[in-house]
Amino acid sequence: MVSQYISHAMEKSSWIRRMFEVGAELKRIHGPGNVFDLSLGNPIIEPPQKFFEVMEDISRQTKSGLHRYMPNAGFPEVREKIANHLTKKNILKTDGKHVIMSCGAGGGINVILRTLLDQGDEVIILAPFFSEYQFYVRNHHGKVVIAETDEHFNIDIEKLEKKMNKKTKAIIINNPNNPTGKVYDKETVQKFVDFMHEKQKKCKRPIYIISDEPYREIVYDDVEVPPICQMYENSFLVYSWSKSLAIPGDRIGYIAVNPEMEHAQKVVDGLIFCTRVLGFVNAPAIMQLAVGELLDTTVDIDFYERKKKLLFQRLTAAGYEIEEPKGTFYMFPKAPGGDDLAFTERAKDEKVLIVPGVGFGRGGHFRISYCTDDRTIENACDRLEKIV
């Protein structure tokens, strides 16, 4: 039947999924309007108007060959446009040959890990983490190593160093961060990059940074996301339009390689090969064409910032301890009483769905997702105020 590994992994699966099932059951019993779901990162905002205009235009194009196989890395013109955009925005100086279109960031990270990992190679992820990373690493024969961030969710170099050894192949960084809403600032990133450079020099081989940046544009108060891939040669920038255009169902993103990477050409060839053999073959053609026309378009970021403020103000006023999010549409408060599982249960009794911190590798907290409607947020606040 189902393989032992998958069978086991499914049982553990993710807390987000588990809350989804709990939520479905609660909604069945009490009616969907009476359950206040802050557990899912599924944007309720609709894609920008320009997205629909571009899609309509593309769907009318009957130009020969648009729907055929293309190079596995994607349409060269689109890759070129993305590289120019990244260069212009000072995110990463690169060119079209170093951009590989992917099926979202999830597809992109799998392609990178498949390219890099030999059995037993270790990949470090920083807790609290996006829990899918663990599955991605294990898919490709890798070993997950977890390094804790500090109490403000900043990279803790000392703790990180203790987790590194001769098998360390890569570190996954998620900035802005899911689940905490943290944006690592310039100083943090510089210190981290300096440490990594030094570490590489000592062990005389590349240790890669995989920088997962699907929330790059969803930041508040003019915060800047430091261009980590520009600052570190052996790095991969992974991006998805799932959040910035609110199109997670459409599965479109890219991997951009720093052209200064050691043996960059061989690595790029590996990424292209793995895109093919993992069965992605290429990112969806139509979506490639669409995002090529939408590089300067995003959803209305104020939509999220307003909700963030509302939640943050009400919950801190009620006594919750929260590291104020600088981006994404998540926050990661401390669980009153310290037991996140017990607190999640208490919230559930009030028909509020949140995800316990343990699901992200840090107990004692819970994740709130605020990409939902104001009525849900307000009702959830009323109830969370009650049980603090």
Add this chain to the structure above:
Amino acid sequence: MVSQYISHAMEKSSWIRRMFEVGAELKRIHGPGNVFDLSLGNPIIEPPQKFFEVMEDISRQTKSGLHRYMPNAGFPEVREKIANHLTKKNILKTDGKHVIMSCGAGGGINVILRTLLDQGDEVIILAPFFSEYQFYVRNHHGKVVIAETDEHFNIDIEKLEKKMNKKTKAIIINNPNNPTGKVYDKETVQKFVDFMHEKQKKCKRPIYIISDEPYREIVYDDVEVPPICQMYENSFLVYSWSKSLAIPGDRIGYIAVNPEMEHAQKVVDGLIFCTRVLGFVNAPAIMQLAVGELLDTTVDIDFYERKKKLLFQRLTAAGYEIEEPKGTFYMFPKAPGGDDLAFTERAKDEKVLIVPGVGFGRGGHFRISYCTDDRTIENACDRLEKIV
């Protein structure tokens, strides 16, 4: 750098890819109009008119939620429609809960193998084979075992049985077949299924059939493709619209599970989980909606049949020995002289690109792809007649 396995696999890579590079170089030297490329399975036919109408209609839909995450298995309504279609057409009696949307057939097969395989489990593929199968199996810790078909490319039960052992987890069947154009007939499939039932009974555990059927509709002379998944409980039907709608760039297909499969629910849950953790997350939303409206639409099959006839008549008249294709857009003639690599070189000298049989696990033959324009086919024929 790149993992040892991937580095090694890339060197071997596929002959199709190698011919692509040879072709690109030849076209650069002699001009694209003077090179006659029969090596690639990239349809030159455009999608049917109805495809464009449906796409335009969908792209205009601003109904709330169309571009969000959906269940990882895909839109329930689309899955239901596909199940009804399969049931009505006597391909497989199933329901929407047993259909999982995939990123083409390549994505679907990877999801199935990830779900089923533990390290060291063996998967049998029948030579000549679609060479990507080897990579797909190895992606997921499996071992590739090759069983030869007979000289007419029919399933050879005796040879197959010798390759089976207690580690055999699944057999991949490709009907209609790439590279041979063979369509296994009802009698062959019945004998094969009887053998498999018996084999399962003896070893008291499932041995799965994965039936890869992207060419199901591209058949000639009213040939019928037997419904193998209906005839065998522990089976997966894998389909892609890449060929039937000529949209390989758009990456859309499905896995349909026979509901009579042992522990069907657990296996379906595994497929859904693996769709998620392999990074597909879900098949592209817009393409799911599109194919749901196009279940009875295909490209003009006569387009391929006419080309098949032209090639088959000219080449057999010139003395080539060819098993006449009953489907797909490939044929797999014997290489004159018996040495397929030498013959491929001779063809290349005449600026005709073909793929040597060794790339598909059977030397002494070569593959011709005729999803190309008539001028290319006629020029290639002139030259192949010369060098027979």
